[in-house]
Amino acid sequence: MPSIDADTPLPSSEGITETSSSPASPVNRQRTPSVSITPPSGRTRGESHGLTSAIGNIRLSDTNGRATLSPEPRRSRNGTPRRRRSSTGAVEQHEVADEELxxxxxxxxxxxxxxxxxKQLMSNIQSVLGSSNIxxxxxxxxxxxxxDAGRLAAFEYPATRTVGFVGDSGVGKSSLLNSLLDTKGLARTSNNGEACTCVVTEYHYHNRDTLDIRVNLFSIEELQDQLxxxxxxxRxxxxxxxxxxxxxxxxxxxxNAKVAKDTFQAMFxxxxxxxxxxxxxxxxxxxxxxTRWAADARPSPLRTYHTGLSPQACSNTLMELSSEPASRDSPATWPYIRSIKVFLNAHxxxxxxxxxxxxxLRDLNSARRIITERYLLECDEIFAICNIGRAATDEGVHQVFDLADRAHLSNVGIVCTRxxxxxxxESIRDWPGRRARHIEQLLEYIETTNKEIEExxxxxxxxxxxxxxxxERRELAECREDLRQASIRKQNYDFELKEYLITTRNRxxxxxxxxxxxxxVTDARVFCVSNTIYWQNRNARKSEAERYLHLSGILQVRKHCISIVANSQRRIATQYMKDQIPALLADIELWVQSGARTASEERREALCQTLDSVERRLRKIVTFLHGAGQPKMQAKTGQGGITVLILHFVENLGTIAHLQLDHEIGTRRLWMRWLAILEGFGRKCVDLYRSDSRVYLRMPTNSRTWLLRNLKSMILSIL
Structure with a gap:
């Protein structure tokens, strides 16, 4: 097997379907044979999954489809006259808001x-628990x-999620952000390898066409403490x-001393x-x-808010605030800035x-590295950006994952640029066999079409x-139409070659x-993009640009990022309904039993009625969540995992509560019945624990603690 070079494309066992082509047929006038191409089929959208599948996993839709080659002779000059193109008027361009969500x-x-x-259940319980002065x-x-009931009744899922992009200078991080924001030139890029990002820069949404910048400065007291x-x-x-x-x-x-020295040099x-x-x-x-020097050099608070900016003016201001100054004799502004927030109307x-x-993380200025390391811990998701040619050996990516491991962060992805x-x-040499043959075939078609165009x-x-x-005028008109058709075929061949090379290496x-x-990291969090392809085709005619925009990979990264907010909100809301609410109900049920000697019969009855209502409504919620739960866990336990335990508990809510109202049942018998229910519930927990300890650990914390702590004390109280 040949040696592996991480900086060049490598052969893979992944099956890639090539389209076969037959040799072109000769035509009249000894003209170079023409090869026509069937227009690329529309990309297959991922089928819409049901709610159950969507809750379990939101995945990117597949984008398949490739132009197929079907050589055929060019039509005779004496055939039916070809129809001329009509004027299309205004050019329809791609709209980011229309992209698949x-x-x-x-x-x-x-x-x-x-x-x-x-939430209404928790509000009802809060009202019942607060209806007396107990x-x-x-x-x-x-x-x-x-x-606790009030806290759960007021529960709100987070409205925002933060995604951090980190990468070495020159890997295309700023260009990627420009593409995702669909605003060219906003995050300034560098051509000389110098760092263009010295300050954490956040991009927020606002519903205005102009852009705003807010600069968060360190106070003099904070600067003095840092100094x-x-x-x-x-020293x-x-x-x-x-x-x-x-x-x-x-x-x-x-x-640590080098961090201090770098900071002093930047500030003074x-x-x-x-x-x-x-x-x-x-x-x-x-x-x-x-401290006196810092007070003199610290930017004026009047310069911390910039409004009504154009994209170019915003870019210039960001460069001034967040980068090293052009003159090596001038102090930098970034050490005085905690963060910068940019507000823009980006989809x-x-x-x-x-x-x-x-x-x-590998910035030569150690002070900037410290800024990144601290901020990454606050991000909900992180993308390490690298050049695709060195993706496997990129030290910056290694450092991001090392930092994530130390901080126990799991939501880390990779974006390969260029x-x-x-x-x-080079690909023909690196990919021997059928891949090389397919590339050679496409190159032959391109060469043949180029010769036809020249003729x-x-x-x-x-x-x-x-x-x-x-x-002769008819002949000239037909030549021009043939040239137009040949040019279209040439464009299609060029695209198919580009698509084959890019998608093969991406895989x-x-x-x-x-x-x-x-x-x-999973392949769902690894992306390969081309900012060049994106911007070369961003403002082209929509019908011509769509396939290139999809090939750029930017649309897929944008779709993934948009899903992060909803995925996080769904996960947190599901935990709220499946874990936190049942845990509170378990605590309330325990209180109903332990407080039976002091609570009035009327109060107990009112609470039991509420619990009956909770039981009915919670059963519906749990049934819904059971379908959206963890299919792997359910298959392993054979009984629905945690959802079975919750359902078992819910089934006994009414029984336990109404036992309290049965005056013919003595206290001893009541507790014995209660223990029997607990014992069955406990056995299920033990069985589940033995089959899969992770399932037991994912039970509500209050339920686990309550089972282990209170069974013994309840038995002793009866005895």
């Missing part, structure tokens, strides 16, 4: 109805239950470096000409001087998504400028990355 189970009427019912007793169980800590770190290392004997400790202290460039003064003078004197942001542009940067000749252009040139007969790279980061 992800399956949104969260906003479906069924899910929203179940969610409203669940809940006002300090540190009473009823007080806690009333507060004090940095100065202490720097400790510089004054005591010879006394540090432990190699690991010395390495850590040296790294042009003033801090002698770094020795940082340790030569007393700590207090140096800190006072640095991808309209549902609550916040995109964040972060400095790279997917269009691929050479057919037609030569024929047209011969006709033009001469005094033509009627027959190889995705497989390679999912193997490299096995268990940490």
């Amino acid at each position: 992800p399956d949104d189970a969260f906003h479906s009427p069924e899910f929203q109805g179940a969610f409203r019912d669940a 809940h006002e007793a300090h540190e009473s169980t009823m007080r806690k239950l009333h507060e 004090g800590r940095l100065l202490q770190v720097y 400790t290392f510089e004054l005591h470096r010879d006394e540090i004997t432990d190699a690991a400790e010395r390495q850590d202290m040296e790294a 460039r042009g003033r801090l000409t002698d770094e020795a003064c940082l340790i030569r003078e007393s700590y207090g004197d140096v800190l006072d001087r640095l 991808i942001l309209s549902r609550g998504l916040i995109l964040v542009d972060l400095p790279g 997917s269009d940067d691929i050479d057919p000749e 037609l252009e030569a024929d047209i040139e011969d006709y033009e400028g001469a005094d033509l007969s009627e027959h 190889i790279i995705i497989d390679s990355l999912t193997n490299t980061y096995a268990g940490r």
